[in-house]
Amino acid sequence: MSNTSTINSQGPLLTNDGVPLKESLRKSLRRTKIRSFLLILVPLLFVLLLFVTPIAQLLSRSVDDIKINEAFPLTFAQYEVWEDKSILPSEEMFAAVINDIRITHKIENSEGRNIGKNLLGRSGTRMTYEYSGWRSLLLKTVKEAIKVDKKSKEEIKPYKWDAPYKERMIKRDKRWGKVEFWQSLGAMKDPYTMGYYLNAVDLRYDANKNIIQKVEYLRVYKTIWMRTLQVSLMVTIFCLILAYPVSYLLATLPMRISNILMICVLMPFWTSLLVRIVAWMIMLQQHGVINDTLVTILPCFEGMVNLPFFGATNIDLCFGDEDRIPMMYNFTGTIIVMTQILLPFMILPIYSVMRGIPPSYMKAAQNLGATPTWAFIRVYMPQSVPGIGAGCILVFIVAIGYYITPELVGGKDGLMIGNFVAREMQQTLNWGLAAAMGTMLLFAVLALYWVYDKFIGIDNLKMG
Amino acid sequence: MPETEPVVQFENVQKSYDGEILVVKDFNLDVAAGEFVTMLGPSGSGKTTCLMMLAGFEPVTNGNINLKGKPINNVPPHKRGIGMVFQNYALFPHMTVAENLAFPLEVRKIGKSEREEKVKQILDMVQLGGFGNRRPMQLSGGQQQRVAVARSLIFDPDLVLMDEPLGALDKNLREQMQYEIKHLHENLGLTVIYVTHDQTEALTMSNRIAVFDDGIVQQCSTPEILYERPENAFVANFIGENNRLMGTVEAINGDQVTVKTDSGDIVVATKINVNSVGDRATLSLRPERIFVSPTKGRTPNTYSAKVEELIYHGDHIRTRFSVCGHDDFIVKIPNSIDNVSLQEGKQVNIGWMPEDCLALDG
Numbered sequence A: 001m002s003n004t005s006t007i008n009s010q011g012p013l014l015t016n017d018g019v020p021l022k023e024s025l026r027k028s029l030r031r032t033k034i035r036s037f038l039l040i041l042v043p044l045l046f047v048l049l050l051f052v053t054p055i056a057q058l059l060s061r062s063v064d065d066i067k068i069n070e071a072f073p074l075t076f077a078q079y080e081v082w083e084d085k086s087i088l089p090s091e092e093m094f095a096a097v098i099n100d101i102r103i104t105h106k107i108e109n110s111e112g113r114n115i116g117k118n119l120l121g122r123s124g125t126r127m128t129y130e131y132s133g134w135r136s137l138l139l140k141t142v143k144e145a146i147k148v149d150k151k152s153k154e155e156i157k158p159y160k161w162d163a164p165y166k167e168r169m170i171k172r173d174k175r176w177g178k179v180e181f182w183q184s185l186g187a188m189k190d191p192y193t194m195g196y197y198l199n200a201v202d203l204r205y206d207a208n209k210n211i212i213q214k215v216e217y218l219r220v221y222k223t224i225w226m227r228t229l230q231v232s233l234m235v236t237i238f239c240l241i242l243a244y245p246v247s248y249l250l251a252t253l254p255m256r257i258s259n260i261l262m263i264c265v266l267m268p269f270w271t272s273l274l275v276r277i278v279a280w281m282i283m284l285q286q287h288g289v290i291n292d293t294l295v296t297i298l299p300c301f302e303g304m305v306n307l308p309f310f311g312a313t314n315i316d317l318c319f320g321d322e323d324r325i326p327m328m329y330n331f332t333g334t335i336i337v338m339t340q341i342l343l344p345f346m347i348l349p350i351y352s353v354m355r356g357i358p359p360s361y362m363k364a365a366q367n368l369g370a371t372p373t374w375a376f377i378r379v380y381m382p383q384s385v386p387g388i389g390a391g392c393i394l395v396f397i398v399a400i401g402y403y404i405t406p407e408l409v410g411g412k413d414g415l416m417i418g419n420f421v422a423r424e425m426q427q428t429l430n431w432g433l434a435a436a437m438g439t440m441l442l443f444a445v446l447a448l449y450w451v452y453d454k455f456i457g458i459d460n461l462k463m464g
Numbered sequence B: 001m002p003e004t005e006p007v008v009q010f011e012n013v014q015k016s017y018d019g020e021i022l023v024v025k026d027f028n029l030d031v032a033a034g035e036f037v038t039m040l041g042p043s044g045s046g047k048t049t050c051l052m053m054l055a056g057f058e059p060v061t062n063g064n065i066n067l068k069g070k071p072i073n074n075v076p077p078h079k080r081g082i083g084m085v086f087q088n089y090a091l092f093p094h095m096t097v098a099e100n101l102a103f104p105l106e107v108r109k110i111g112k113s114e115r116e117e118k119v120k121q122i123l124d125m126v127q128l129g130g131f132g133n134r135r136p137m138q139l140s141g142g143q144q145q146r147v148a149v150a151r152s153l154i155f156d157p158d159l160v161l162m163d164e165p166l167g168a169l170d171k172n173l174r175e176q177m178q179y180e181i182k183h184l185h186e187n188l189g190l191t192v193i194y195v196t197h198d199q200t201e202a203l204t205m206s207n208r209i210a211v212f213d214d215g216i217v218q219q220c221s222t223p224e225i226l227y228e229r230p231e232n233a234f235v236a237n238f239i240g241e242n243n244r245l246m247g248t249v250e251a252i253n254g255d256q257v258t259v260k261t262d263s264g265d266i267v268v269a270t271k272i273n274v275n276s277v278g279d280r281a282t283l284s285l286r287p288e289r290i291f292v293s294p295t296k297g298r299t300p301n302t303y304s305a306k307v308e309e310l311i312y313h314g315d316h317i318r319t320r321f322s323v324c325g326h327d328d329f330i331v332k333i334p335n336s337i338d339n340v341s342l343q344e345g346k347q348v349n350i351g352w353m354p355e356d357c358l359a360l361d362g
Ligand SMILES: Nc1ncnc2c1ncn2[C@@H]1O[C@H](COP(=O)(O)OP(=O)(O)OP(=O)(O)O)[C@@H](O)[C@H]1O
Pocket: B017, B018, B023, B041, B042, B043, B044, B045, B046, B047, B048, B049, B050, B197
């Protein structure tokens, strides 16, 4: 044998040329490495552009509070020196607000177009998240503060309003005299804020930046989060219960029959989501197929009966119009429809794992004396766990961010967090809050992934 | 072997999967206690099917299988108490070796301490003492095979079935395992039904071999008889190496027949299953029973042959002759001093005794 392969107790292994073996191995691998890196370069860029960038955007937007700090630098500087925050601030702070407005109002972008007015408007919106009323108060004040004295003969015409401002402002709008407005500035004074996250779980900052609960009637999100978890869990469990036997049949029936069954499983994938939801609406409504059928076919019996153990009993078996079961536009509707829609996501991974379990295991177990049931529990089921894990994770992850189904069939008590993200995006335009909620969803999913890895092991995950 | 009741009895068993083709046609076999019976046959001849019917995983289409005198057609697999080694071992991958071995004891509700005792004992028996905590995947093929055998024995079954248990192993390991299984059989007094399509394995291990073809047992006897006195051309051809000359029966004279080969040579042979003059016959000759340049008058059948090819095999030399119109006539010549003079292209005499030449069906 040459010295390339013998283990030399003195020093590192050398090749025939005297180069350390490791180094020569590294060199020989470098070219393959570079080539494979070039191969993945395009997909890598694609992922960066379309996946990492939006997530980074999402993260930054959920904590971003720079704009308002650009608009009101003097005010926030004064806030720092405001000592007793339980009483109204001094004249300097009122003056700072007016000065900030007057400076910001004139900000122009590089092309010379005014962006200050827009910035003030958006600041008003931002301030309203902390204390409602800020926007109208600010816009009203802006209008007054920038009025100039047209009659003045000077080159630069002076403003109509001049110091002292405190009295004037309170006279113009009584809200300037409410200390709560001033206190709420504390939550905005840093360029980065956790405010959106707090908002998403019904918390807020007080004047001293302590975290406190929101007032009772504003607490909405916590219930929504809980309901989102509840719906996702229930849908996952129902999917599992329904999918397991179906997958077992798919995996064990003769090819000819299982193919037909497979087509039935995949059929929903080939149908538009909306069509399926509408179909469910037709089925589940107050006057839908199911309720109508129940009303028509259930026997109507009412009257006294002599039962063996209970004696004479009044029995009312009528299923009338007033007994129609509400299955749509509520929690039940969301659960039913989501379970149906997500079922294939559970069936496919379980099926693919089950198909890989050779039938000889069940035979061996029975041959060794186990009843078919016991063989199934002890031998078959444990081997299908990777599929169950994958299916559950998949369904749960898809369910937790679901939007369209609850929107259409969820009514009021079937809405999930996804619907509120959409609402913040489209209606209230509070993108910061929407971003915070989205980020929380993302981290919930990552946490789930981590827990799974910890307890079952991600290598055991088989997606199909 | 004492004349006791057979452990297993197949009575006119037939099996069809699709209602069109009989995979097993009229299968009869008695296995006595302590016997090692091998089912040998080409692929697709129905060996696994027979085992599966015996183990209870395939219903018998027609006929009866008796286990210790009782018909078992309607007994579910888990109540048959038959040990089985599957072709791919079927060790449960999610359990350790010890858990695999304890499984049959567990379902029989045997206490924990006794269970551990037995597992330890059987692991030692198959020489895997320290491997109890490993997963099957962490064992080599031979070790897995031993675990599979141990698992099929741990609940003391009356009968053990092995379906090509050594199929996945390399030649050396295979030979070693053959001995180990053989020793287990002898030491524990097991009754074994073994399936293989390796004829050497069948010959070395079994008390009796049932040669399968086309769903029928062609012959079932001891290895010696199978080799020395095959009952038909299929068996002669399937077991061991064999030269075949085709011809027509010219005369029958008690045990002996005279056959005229297709090339016109007259051969005297032993009558096995040819019936009347004019029948087609296959003459079967073992390559090691041929004499090269026999002394005159020693062999009644002597013919001139041309040496076509010599292949050196160490202990013997395989020689290909053309003789009696057959150019693929193999003779194994022992590598001894007198036999080194053969050269390719030379013409020599070869001959054989009538008792070594069997006249079988054509
Ligand atoms: N489940 C089944 N359904 C239909 N036909 C089958 C089935 N199992 C086996 N067969 C057929 O029955 C015949 C015998 O099969 P079997 O498995 O018994 O052969 P074998 O002798 O064990 O062959 P091998 O040596 O290859 O294992 C084959 O022709 C096979 O195609």
